[in-house]
Amino acid sequence: MxxxxxxxxxxxxxxxxxxxxxxxxxxxxxxxxxxxxxxxxxxxxxxxxxxxxxxxxxxxxxxxxxxxxxxxxxxxxxxxxxxxxxxxxxxxxxxxxxxxxxxxxxxxxxxxxxxxxxxxxISPSALPRYAGLNTMFTLSRNNTLDWVRDWARYHVDTQGVEGIVLYDNASDHYGADALCDVLSGIGGLKTFDVVPAPFQYGPAGMSRELTSARYLQFALLEITRLRFLQQAAGVLNMDIDEMAHGPAGQTVFEAAQNSDAGFLTLPGSWRYPQPGAPLLHESHILRRADMEEPMYPKWCLVPDGPHCGKSWRTHGIKGLPDQPQEGFGFFHCRMVSESWHYDRSEYTDLALEPDPLAMDVLAAALNPV
Structure with a gap:
């Protein structure tokens, strides 16, 4: 490290x-x-x-x-x-x-x-420390340390993440030092910052009136871009309950870097845990048997590429249409959550079935032989 x-x-x-x-x-x-x-x-x-x-x-x-x-x-x-x-x-x-x-x-x-x-x-710039690295960032509050560990280890091992910026939004289950201890134990991770963000996130709820009053995430996107990751080789936006995946042998960073736009859209889909299994990413190998629910995408970007200077958004880049590629996406792990926004456990009436891809991507990657 x-x-x-x-x-x-x-x-x-x-x-x-x-x-x-x-x-x-x-x-x-x-x-x-x-x-x-x-x-x-x-x-x-x-x-x-x-x-x-x-x-x-x-x-x-x-x-x-x-x-x-x-x-x-x-x-x-x-x-x-x-x-x-x-x-x-x-x-x-x-x-x-x-x-x-x-x-x-x-x-x-x-x-x-x-x-x-x-x-x-005036805080110093951290741009030189992340220059040329494949990086990832997120905002977290009270996510269990096992979830943080598995999220980081999975993306380092499968996608080649080399640097992580992790904002901690006033967690009261542990301190920032505990997050540092977790990330310090991830082999292959070259650098990281745990950044305390002791601010109100904004009101919970789905109405336009409430979502428009949530400011912290948008400010942190700008801080991440301009203070930390603008000179990185690649930037991946994934929350703790989200796991990026692609075709065997290809990473999201390679797909973004090889694209004309220097940008990759990652469509998401819910995955649900096996009944009775520990609530970890690797247990989320079930999908809906009838249909996938629509979900906002996440993304991977070459920050000094064609769209350098554009503001980042939670689900895309300002003014840039989606840029999906076949086989790339992310699994949204339903019960890797503190249910701060709504009760995530309200899915028991859904018809679920095993998903071979999730079994291969999550269970196999997190439990290597």
Missing amino acids: SSTQITPLSFCVMPSRFAVRDAPFGIEGWDAAAKNAFDDNTLFHDVFQSADPGVVYAVGPPLKRTLRTFIKNAQLQIDGMPATMREISQSKRACLIEISADTPHAHTLTIRHPQLSVNIA
Whole structure:
């Protein structure tokens, strides 16, 4: 293992008097849990050095009214030098600001405003550590350590993953050091970062009003792209309950790198555990006997390829149509989940049957002879 670490985000949370970020459609009708989960006072999730001297990125939730007025009326400095800013956001669910000053190094961002002044440490870029590697990233909260271990080991062994960025969203079952211990034990993994992300994820639910108010994931996509993985050879987006697969002898990275678009869409399908088996990835070898349920895809990308500079999304790349290839996809393991979003166990009335591909891909890969 060449490099392993817990890597903090350099964030800025506004005092309560500035906590006035509006939800896109308002919060009328929200229950107490949804209101508590809404992030109304984070200004930036991370402030970090770009690949260019004197240029810093600040990434956070959308500014909205009062916070937008605050930042536009503030004076900005980098290490005491006057700084200019421009908003370059590509998403309504995240704010990306480029801040520039005439200085070869960047250590502290100062925001001066008549109502508040704050100094924010500028995080270093991690781009060189992941340059040229096949990488993977995800956001996790309280997923069991066995699940994290098997997810990482499977993708290192079958897809050639060499680096992982794992965001931990305020897990209270264990600390970030436990995740480091798990990833440190994965043979073949060259580097990783466990990044604590102590923010509200956003309200749970499926309505447009609620999903539009979930900001953290979109901000982390920008942070991953610009601070960690823009110079990687390949980037795979897979959650802990998702396992990428392809034809024997081919990896998702090779498929993306050999494509004209430098991009691979991975269609997904649910897999269900054998009754009575431990709730691990390898137990998820059953499929629906009647039909596959439609599911949003995931993806693999060559980040410095034809679509360099485009924002990443959970299920694709901004402005890029799906690019599937025969035989590539991912298994979505139904009960590898804390059921934070909804009760995943509500499938017992489905007719299920063994899936030979899942048996070969999951059970065989996780239990090599």
